[in-house]
Amino acid sequence: MSSQKHLMPPPAALLKPLSVPDRLLLGPGPSNCPPRILSAGGRQIIGHVHKEMIQIMHEIKLGIQYAFQTQNPLTLAVSGTGHCAMEAAFLNVVEHGDKVLIAMNGFWGERATDIAKRLGADVYQLVKAPGEYFTLEEIEKSLVQHTPVLFFITHGESSTGVVQPLDGLGELCHRHNCLLLVDAVASLGGTPVFMDQQGIDILYSGSQKVLSAPPGASPISFSMRARKKIFNRKTKPTSFYLDVEELAKYWGCDDNLIRYHHTAPINTFFGLREGLAILAEQGLENLWKHHKETSLYLCEGVKKLGLQLFVKEPEARLPTITTISVPKGYDWKEVTEYIMKNHGIEVSGGLGPSAGKVFRIGLMGYNCTKFNADRVLHALEDAFQHCLKNKL
């Protein structure tokens, strides 16, 4: 057979140089990476179990513990993007037939529902309109009604621009024998989260928002309460790649012995390490304050343009991602495309339940400056002058 084989030729498109344009990324993520992080990601790699790599992973673990404000030993980065961390959260804790309650006020509740159902969970939803958040009373009522073992809620709803208050939620869940799982992909570093003090049992985030590192490695942490549920599983998690008790051995979470698990995304870890180092150098309190101030500055500018903020209650606005209602008569796609073409700036439309209804502007980490707020406000003003009202 060997002699009869025919070799397909190489594709012409690959024989041209790689082409990557320069963009200012002011959508809901990814954010631009600072030169220090790009330079770290461009360094020559080392082996995934070399002692220097283990040290870098140790530093990542310490950085995540600081960013999450937790002392959980089971704290690490999964080798995938934010969605992958979301799956790792569910698949380690949930077993077939487990009751799971999902707070649904935007896209991430939908995605969480899909993931939990694939794992065979018995899923209930607590629903509110996009742009709103949940009160402790509403959540308690639903916990009593459905008696779930796990409650999922999104801290920073990037599809709607809402920040969910977390105080008292852990205590409430625990009183009802339920674990608290929080998605902090879009909020981490931009608005306060205290994993231990707020009683969060599973917390995950991404690297490409406030941390301004390349996507591909995602922070996650599990409380002892969550681990107890994992220890008592009747079946192994359906994934080896994301089995956190196996990953704990690779990351040396419980002792210093390091056991090979998989080949980590080495350069991506370099970048994440630098993103966490910048966070540690700047200090969480300063970053929270800076994101809040910059988002208030942006919101003032938006109002001055005569545009409406999508989230009515000022305190419920996510400091990292601001949502603006699409004015009647305008085509959101025409506006964002005009801004991309004429200003080289990414401004996004909605996602899921907010699709067609909002513009989303992210000022996160490296991109969180008043100068960038001014740039995007100028671009918006220009776009609304040039994009004609829909003729329908």
Next chain:
Amino acid sequence: MSSQKHLMPPPAALLKPLSVPDRLLLGPGPSNCPPRILSAGGRQIIGHVHKEMIQIMHEIKLGIQYAFQTQNPLTLAVSGTGHCAMEAAFLNVVEHGDKVLIAMNGFWGERATDIAKRLGADVYQLVKAPGEYFTLEEIEKSLVQHTPVLFFITHGESSTGVVQPLDGLGELCHRHNCLLLVDAVASLGGTPVFMDQQGIDILYSGSQKVLSAPPGASPISFSMRARKKIFNRKTKPTSFYLDVEELAKYWGCDDNLIRYHHTAPINTFFGLREGLAILAEQGLENLWKHHKETSLYLCEGVKKLGLQLFVKEPEARLPTITTISVPKGYDWKEVTEYIMKNHGIEVSGGLGPSAGKVFRIGLMGYNCTKFNADRVLHALEDAFQHCLKNKL
């Protein structure tokens, strides 16, 4: 509660600069990356659904089709390392209760067994000693005996240094109503594989071996026969992140409409694109010939040092990774540590069933040169002079 919260201080280890030493990586992977790939990985990022990113993903798809020698539309890179691709292969195809046959002659058969069992498969093993490969007759006998729906085999067994002949295997599996799943992580680009002409139904690889790109994005492809099994599933795959029919919509595998699925590891894709471009520029035939010649050169040198190659049959030796038996009386760990310390070169010990029995030397992609073969031979000679025979 808010006022009572106490902020943990930033960790001291993160306030020091990132430290990454220079290493020549001549183990079983990762390989060193050429400057062109590192430079691509260090470029500023763009959005995950920008048209330029979609073009880069299109080029990656074409590059994988060339590397795999396939015209399968469902060809893409999963957003994770080689292990992640292995899971994607199994979890898309296998449903609870499916019979799966695993060819087991090294570490990867063990890992495949673990993954398939987690998915609820009914797993059978076809076992041979580490260092051996399987004949068509042996495989057919096992297919007849167990009537599996899926047969897994490793093309390049990186734990033992064996290359598995693939000719005739697809036809054989299909005659027995079985899909053929092949792991080509350690072999792709270094030794011939013809996905379509060899009748392989699911093929996956990694980026950090012959492609010499950073780990974190992994090529995978599914035949129409494999897709038919996926279409007929009674349950959704347990992962959304790795659901290939969802990923197909993001990658535009069946039409040109691109739908958001997850945030891809953008810079890692830049690096993978460049790795595939180098492969296309050099040409598969040249790369196969070059790896074969360089490994023969290394094997000659190993024999001249008085060492024994672990794989007895010359034709069964994997051109990318050469295994050397640990000589009696020597401690493999002392030897590899001596080489790392005094020569800055990574040479690995065994893995799984070959642990303690072999040294593993990889000459792959960017690292595949006679100069590197000479360097590692010199280091081995030096190490065996300095590492004393075990006094036991």
